[in-house]
Amino acid sequence: MKLLVTGLNGTLAPRLAQAARAAGVDVIGWDRARINPDDIQATQRWLDATRAEAIAHLAMGSADWAARLAAHAAERAMPFVFTSTAMVFDHEPDGPHAPDSARNARDDYGRYKIACEDAVLCANPGATVARIGWQIDPSQPGNNMLMALDQWQARDGCVAASRAWRPACSFMADTAAALLALLQQPRAGVVHLDSNAAEAHSFVAIVAALKARFARDAWILREHEDYRHDQRLAGGARLVPPLSARLPQLAR
Template sequence: MSPALQKLLITGASGFVGWNLCQTAAANWQVFGTTFSHPIALEGATLRKIDLRDHDAVKALFKQIQPDAVIHAAAAKDPNYCQENPIESHRINVDASVSLAGLCADREIPFVFTSTDMVFDGTSAPYAETAPVSPIHVYGEQKVLTEERILARYPAAAICRLPLMFGDAGPVAQSFLQPMVQQINTGATVNLFTDEYRTPISGRVAAEGLLLALGKTRGILHLGGSERISRYEFGRLMVETFDFKNANLNACLQRDVKMAARRPPDLSLDSAKAHQLGFAPAPIARQLRDLSSLI
């Protein structure tokens, strides 16, 4: 008889990363996921609705599920929202994350935290794990603070810094791809920055990287893609890959668009450490072709 699968708790299962994680993890784990304001159902995972800011509720959930490992992908991830709501976003991005790490530390189980390339200001790319952090907005500051507090509380935790992501997103979440495809389909002009560079990966590749990190690494790990590309170049690549006939892409600059939070110009990640662990993202065009749907 094959041994029972270990239990993996994934927070943010209704979100873009958590949804991709639940699908990818189901082959090797008994998956438990959390949702909050979007109580979806997901084949292959047991989902629980919970407010992660409620520490007693999270403790009770741990007691009930007895997870063998945790990947924390729930967050307020919109920099503009965090800029305008610093106290509310702090509660989920910082407080809830550190208290989850504490519960994992008490049990000595693997814990992965999803951080971001936005811990940097974007002026000294490519960034390796050893580069000094330099956030330029509230969201980046919250992630830096959380990284520091998690590692102080639980040095065995893995802090995975994710780049810009695209791809299949489940019933309620989105990556930046879905609105872009909708705009193209309705004939709208898509404004894309030529002066903002990232190393994007798909949600599925991100899930593979996060699962790879689980229990195999501690401290900070960068999970960037293999290509440095501007938002505009990404749009062009997508249009070519899917042969959109009448796409109207407009090359523009960050300064052309008014936003609450400033945007770092180049957040390319050096992910050599992850490559050594076996993280090997395919070229972006290939990852785009691997998507199961565009909307």
């Protein structure tokens, strides 16, 4: 299979590419410096020339770009996966959130992802929209929970964590493996990928487990209840393992 992956300069896409290559998949990336996604004719010529057999759209970009990629995949009956986010749901009403729960984001990012979801599924009803939570990885830069907690400690002298927040989150390697599985065995519609969905660990418990697992002895954990939200993405496809599989401290 030849797989086109967008967002290879981001956080999760490189892990997907790594997993795909390990499985013998030929991975090609989108070079925005060479092919502007807003240039419709140039992008279509390039897509035709690449002869990709599947597309994973992980890059930030317009809803129109997402729709055109989804339509291209539909016309050629190829698998198409778009990554969305738990942020399409506001904290009121509370979760856990099912795939068909009403999306009610109030912030710009959540609304942007809603627009992209709608554009993708309108252009390609057979597409997979994979909603994910906060990603965890020992080394990958970008929007990575472990790296963010390091930054909080350096900036604030502590890691503030709410006991009243049950975040949607997974290890990046597990999310990448799930996305690859969805490309190999497509599922139309919205799929939730959340390693905390069934176990429902609080953010405090997750931070404490990460501190022990990755020897972050310098972290000073400050517990609070200032943020209350069951953010979990329920009704998932069980394509990601539970958090306790990666963080045995959570099973105790």
